[in-house]
Amino acid sequence: MVTGGAGGRESRGRMLRRAPHGGTTGPSAANGQHAFDRILAGDARTRLAQLPDACIDLSFWSPPYHVGKSYERHLSFDDWRELLRSVIHCHSGIVKPGGFLAINIGDILCFPDASIPKFQADNVRRKTSSVTREQVLAARKAHPRAKRQELAALLGCSEQTIHRRLEHNNVRGGKQSMATKVLLTGCLVAEWAEEAGFYLYDQRIWHKDPCWANSRWHSNSYRAVDEFEHIYVFWRPGITQYDRHRLTPSEWAQWGSRGVWRIRSVSRNDRHEAEFPEELAGRVIRLFSPPGGLVLDPFVGAGTTTKVAKLLGRRWLGIDIDTEYAQMAQNADR
Ligand SMILES: C[S@@+](CC[C@H](N)C(=O)[O-])C[C@H]1O[C@@H](n2cnc3c(N)ncnc32)[C@H](O)[C@@H]1O
Known part of the structure; x- marks a missing residue:
């Protein structure tokens, strides 16, 4: 049993159930001994x-x-x-x-x-991949379990291209977003x-x-x-x-x-x-x-x-x- 209650916050595209600060039950066992070997929410x-x-x-x-x-x-x-x-x-x-x-x-x-x-x-040797988002989507549909690396090998482009075509951005900011x-x-x-x-x-x-x-x-x-x-x-x-x-x-x-x-x-x-x-x-x-x-x-x-x-x-x-x-x-x- 996980110790702790549930709150609510929208995240990662679904409801992420967030425990309140501290929850309702502390880590102490009833007799005052601290119980370990457990997960606390x-x-x-x-x-x-x-x-x-x-x-x-x-x-x-x-x-x-x-x-x-x-x-x-x-x-x-x-x-x-x-x-x-x-x-x-x-x-x-x-x-x-x-x-x-x-x-x-x-x-x-x-x-x-x-x-x-x-x-x-100023990228003096810019090389743009001709692989389109539609091609990536089609390859992903045909191989739903394939990782990005495998899709890249299949389409003859880099993993970066696959990522860009699918996501348009990433977690690290970058040149299109703020500094x-x-x-x-x-x-x-x-x-x-x-x-x-x-x-x-x-x-x-x-x-x-x-x-x-x-x-x-x-x-x-x-x-x-x-x-x-x-x-x-x-x-x-x-x-x-x-x-x-x-x-x-x-x-x-x-x-x-x-x-x-x-x-x-x-x-x-x-x-x-x-x-x-x-x-x-x-x-x-x-x-x-x-x-x-x-x-x-x-x-x-x-x-x-x-x-x-x-x-x-x-x-x-x-x-x-x-x-x-x-x-x-x-x-x-x-
Ligand atoms: C980098 S992940 C840890 C992944 C973990 N090492 C594993 O192998 O699965 C960080 C975790 O911290 C949790 N977290 C974020 N804020 C927290 C907080 N204030 N108190 C406790 N957990 C928190 C997140 O829900 C997330 O699961």
Whole structure:
């Protein structure tokens, strides 16, 4: 059972059931003991404030990135900053001394901002694809399960062309829309973590699949495509249990001691728009939490972190503001 009530907000083209701040039931069991191994529906800020002190060994999460996904469209840039800052601040008491807060985030944040100069490119070798929207629609009708990449191969054009013909735009702003503001998120989260008593301990780069869907960011420019994200690991001062046997010698060599992790992205986005791979969660959990330790994800989405934590013999706790996602996470292979 997911703990929490339901509110209402229109989003991602259907009713998104949003739990009220905190819902009606807190995470406490009737006898006053805090119950874990469950998913709570509600706003992370309210739910985290209800947790006991120093109970979490590792909090691992991927927040909204402010790139226009349906679950974050209602947030202004200031709202987004406030959400992340407050959630980080809510961790100050609940993570055990010596424990970790690991945040997975795209380091380059892009969003439309009318106040900055608009980038203008004079493309001296412009090549326009002759593939039409009608052709793309016909190919999609004939192959309804085909991914963009497969449609591109079929029609002999780029994935960008398929995307443009289908969507006309993308999540990253771009040349037809307002000027695109570009910010590094690492500095922001590091500042907020330090305010909350955490110190930057390490970072890993998740080298994911190139995200061609965001190609208007990259096309007609010298920018790279979107193909990596960061995991910023913050440490709460205290004694950290260091156990070399958490990984095998070959795991240490292959990824435990390595800064760049090549892990395929989750390509399906039919149930949740932004799942991260189980392999990513598994590596972070195995490195930064002890067996039997409590792993928290306050933006649990489809439940990747909590599912993997359970498989790895950890206690787990997930929170999501969307009751449908909270239910999905609760049911994730359990
Ligand atoms: C990037 S997704 C997380 C995806 C997750 N890591 C997975 O693998 O499925 C961010 C999630 O945060 C949730 N969310 C947004 N605002 C929230 C808030 N204030 N409190 C709790 N959850 C929130 C969204 O509903 C969304 O599921």
